[in-house]
Amino acid sequence: MARKDLLDIASLHREEIELLLDQSTSFKKLFTRSVNKVPALGGKSVLMLFYEASTRTHSSFEVAAKRLSADVTNFDIAHSSITKGESVRETVETLQAMRTDYIVVRHGRSGLPGLIARQTKASVINAGDGAHEHPTQALLDAFTIKEKFPDPRGKKVLIIGDILHSRVARSTSTLLQKLGVEVAYLGPGSLVPKYGPATIRRFTDYQAAMAWSPDVVYLLRVQMERQDVQFFPSLREYHRLYGITNDRLAEIQQRGLYIMHPGPVNRGVELCDAVMDYERSLITNQVENGIVIRMAVLDWLTPGGDAPRAEPTFGRSYERSC
Amino acid sequence: MLLLQNARIASENSPVLLEADVLIVEGKIQDIGNNLAIPEGARVIDARGRILMPAMFDAHVHFRAPGFEAKETITTGSEAAINGGITGVVMMPNTRPAIDSAMVVATVLDNAKHRSRIPIYTSGCVTKDRQGKELAEIDGMRELGVKMLTDDGDTTNDPAVLLRAMQYATEFGMFFASHCEVPELAGPRALNEGVMSYRLGIKGSPACAEEIIIDRDIRLAHAAGAHVHIQHVSSKLGMETIRWWKSRGDVKVTAEVAPHHLLFTEEHIGNYDTNYKMNPPLRTQADCDALLEGLIEGVLDLIATDHAPHTPYEKAQDFISAPNGITGLDTALVSLYHYFVEPAKFGWDVVVKRYSAEPRRLMGLPVAAIEVGQKAECLLFDTEAETTFTREFMKSKSHNTPFLDQTLKGRVDLVILGTEILLER
Ligand SMILES: [Zn+2]
Numbered sequence A: 001m002a003r004k005d006l007l008d009i010a011s012l013h014r015e016e017i018e019l020l021l022d023q024s025t026s027f028k029k030l031f032t033r034s035v036n037k038v039p040a041l042g043g044k045s046v047l048m049l050f051y052e053a054s055t056r057t058h059s060s061f062e063v064a065a066k067r068l069s070a071d072v073t074n075f076d077i078a079h080s081s082i083t084k085g086e087s088v089r090e091t092v093e094t095l096q097a098m099r100t101d102y103i104v105v106r107h108g109r110s111g112l113p114g115l116i117a118r119q120t121k122a123s124v125i126n127a128g129d130g131a132h133e134h135p136t137q138a139l140l141d142a143f144t145i146k147e148k149f150p151d152p153r154g155k156k157v158l159i160i161g162d163i164l165h166s167r168v169a170r171s172t173s174t175l176l177q178k179l180g181v182e183v184a185y186l187g188p189g190s191l192v193p194k195y196g197p198a199t200i201r202r203f204t205d206y207q208a209a210m211a212w213s214p215d216v217v218y219l220l221r222v223q224m225e226r227q228d229v230q231f232f233p234s235l236r237e238y239h240r241l242y243g244i245t246n247d248r249l250a251e252i253q254q255r256g257l258y259i260m261h262p263g264p265v266n267r268g269v270e271l272c273d274a275v276m277d278y279e280r281s282l283i284t285n286q287v288e289n290g291i292v293i294r295m296a297v298l299d300w301l302t303p304g305g306d307a308p309r310a311e312p313t314f315g316r317s318y319e320r321s322c
Numbered sequence B: 001m002l003l004l005q006n007a008r009i010a011s012e013n014s015p016v017l018l019e020a021d022v023l024i025v026e027g028k029i030q031d032i033g034n035n036l037a038i039p040e041g042a043r044v045i046d047a048r049g050r051i052l053m054p055a056m057f058d059a060h061v062h063f064r065a066p067g068f069e070a071k072e073t074i075t076t077g078s079e080a081a082i083n084g085g086i087t088g089v090v091m092m093p094n095t096r097p098a099i100d101s102a103m104v105v106a107t108v109l110d111n112a113k114h115r116s117r118i119p120i121y122t123s124g125c126v127t128k129d130r131q132g133k134e135l136a137e138i139d140g141m142r143e144l145g146v147k148m149l150t151d152d153g154d155t156t157n158d159p160a161v162l163l164r165a166m167q168y169a170t171e172f173g174m175f176f177a178s179h180c181e182v183p184e185l186a187g188p189r190a191l192n193e194g195v196m197s198y199r200l201g202i203k204g205s206p207a208c209a210e211e212i213i214i215d216r217d218i219r220l221a222h223a224a225g226a227h228v229h230i231q232h233v234s235s236k237l238g239m240e241t242i243r244w245w246k247s248r249g250d251v252k253v254t255a256e257v258a259p260h261h262l263l264f265t266e267e268h269i270g271n272y273d274t275n276y277k278m279n280p281p282l283r284t285q286a287d288c289d290a291l292l293e294g295l296i297e298g299v300l301d302l303i304a305t306d307h308a309p310h311t312p313y314e315k316a317q318d319f320i321s322a323p324n325g326i327t328g329l330d331t332a333l334v335s336l337y338h339y340f341v342e343p344a345k346f347g348w349d350v351v352v353k354r355y356s357a358e359p360r361r362l363m364g365l366p367v368a369a370i371e372v373g374q375k376a377e378c379l380l381f382d383t384e385a386e387t388t389f390t391r392e393f394m395k396s397k398s399h400n401t402p403f404l405d406q407t408l409k410g411r412v413d414l415v416i417l418g419t420e421i422l423l424e425r
Helices: A014-032 A055-067 A087-098 A112-119 A135-148 A167-178 A206-211 A235-242 A246-255 A273-277 A283-300 B074-083 B102-115 B138-143 B159-172 B195-200 B207-224 B236-248 B259-263 B285-297 B332-341 B348-362
Strands: A045-050 A071-074 A102-107 A123-129 A156-160 A182-186 A201-203 A216-219 A258-260 B002-011 B014-025 B028-033 B043-046 B051-054 B056-061 B086-091 B120-122 B175-178 B227-230 B252-257 B377-388 B407-417 B420-424
Touching: A014 A135, A014 A167, A014 A283, A045 A055, A045 A087, A055 A071, A055 A102, A055 A123, A055 A135, A055 A283, A087 A112, A102 A112, A112 A123, A123 A135, A135 A167, A135 A258, A135 A283, A156 A167, A156 A206, A167 A182, A182 A206, A201 A206, A246 A273, A258 A283, B002 B348, B014 B348, B051 B348, B056 B074, B056 B332, B056 B348, B074 B086, B074 B102, B074 B420, B102 B120, B102 B138, B138 B159, B159 B175, B159 B207, B175 B207, B207 B227, B207 B236, B207 B252, B236 B252, B236 B285, B252 B259, B252 B285, B252 B348, B259 B285, B259 B332, B285 B348, B332 B348, B332 B377, B332 B407
Parallel strands: A045 A071, A045 A102, A102 A123, A156 A182, A156 A216, A182 A201, A216 A258, B002 B043, B002 B051, B056 B086, B086 B120, B175 B227, B227 B252
Antiparallel strands: B002 B014, B014 B028, B051 B377, B377 B407, B407 B420
């Protein structure tokens, strides 16, 4: 069952997911015994290709690769001379010449890591593409939930926020459902589309969503930068309708619900400050688990498996036409 | 002199095929009947089992000249048409420069005369450079034979501009073809807003973006007393909007549908396959079903391919960057046979009426019927043979079609235009 790339959660089989989560557990045990490194990827090279800034995911992958003894190279997009036009195509040609083994790519265009994967023998890991998928985030979320609920089947996760633009919501809910978790969405009607998956409950009212009795409340980061038109009137109104306010936190504490967030948090928007001190907030657990998950993914993929297909090339944006 | 023996003749008036011999003399159909005598010097073609029908006419093609000859030229485009059994086309004016003045029309038509074996017609822009602001010089284009005005590729967004254009140009006997899309709703990506846009994480274009303009432009035509032709209808409610307006009977409205909107849904996009990226976008099975019903019923008057060639380089980009469109001339007739006629969804009469007769009527051209006294403008179609759409088979310069390397039932064997045999396989 060797895979060259990890591009999405949708195409992962349940056994593959279990394997990755088990492997992450072993890595985690190893590192609590204060072992610094394992030689698994000794002599291999990992290239970080981040077209969108992300301190968190970027450093998590970097630490993971180094713990596996791989060499890490950062492709400095911001300071390279390449313009937006031909950048991806030229970059991939360069990478091909550099014979890197793994490429970790984040890009604002949905589907772009898949295009790169088809052109290179290197293993490509999607570290977030547009509003499409963010598979390692989903895996670390599942891992974090499994630490609290070893058998997560039948548990309920309520994902709150901008579902429409969130790759985290797509990947995480797909993965949780594959593990038998029930998922519901809550958010403004303009950001929780009616045409989302039919297997996911859709709420626009906080009280109604809490009446569904979730075990975990998963808050998404409000990403104003992804919104080309206004989807809700103000952050203040958003916080009032969908944020974890002090009052709502009291109810959550009383019910003993877990809180998750992929970070970075907009304090005062998705949640009030007090949430950060709540003992059932798993936000820092998610960060820690990100490293072992990414180690498991790097360790699992097999570079060079598929011969690259020659035909896809891509470059500058063309004007609207038909 | 050409004698086609035992052909089965299709017409727009009946689903029943008439078996007969057809004698063509000096580019005209001189006789139709059983066991016609073989005149001296006549070439005899045994057409037994094959279907003889009027040649097709495509009222919506992009030949990309001037300006984008890497995608298509008038020569490659018209050869693709012949390859598909089509003997006349109407080009869209979204070229560079845009076809928005008598000067550009003259250049294009002059080129066409020398570089095409079939007649080429062109539409003209409604507004200068398709900017939607100033009216193009409409009468100058009319003098050179332009009948259809359109800013295809974009909607003429300002309703006041379009209304004035309609009031003005209707006086010259011209009509308007509308690409229907509210740009603020549609955004720049051609993907239906729905299950697929959600799954792929790409902003979609909702069907209402198209339906609003369908209704708006018919209303404007109603107000101006103009004839409006709705291009490439893709949605059920859009089709029903046209049906409602037609039922009122007080506005001249015609409409076209592209084969791909009858055949494919958003699901075909699968893993970002840019060969299914087109504008208007592929929608749902319910839309396809409604469009098919509308076509048979005549709410949608004609079939047009919206033949939109792009280079492999452009289409091999990521889904958002890739341009919209699919080629269609090489494949249209065979695909209509394979998916609709052969499985008895509709008969040959629908193909002839919707893809040969009605488009010619729209353009004010004589209909190419297989009747005594008519000009010979016809094709022979073998329903038993197959066509494999390899790169070599297709004559279009571009191959951005999901039919690439697919094999479908049916084959265009012979295309006749007057005294010339344009194609013979
Ligand atoms: Zn159009």
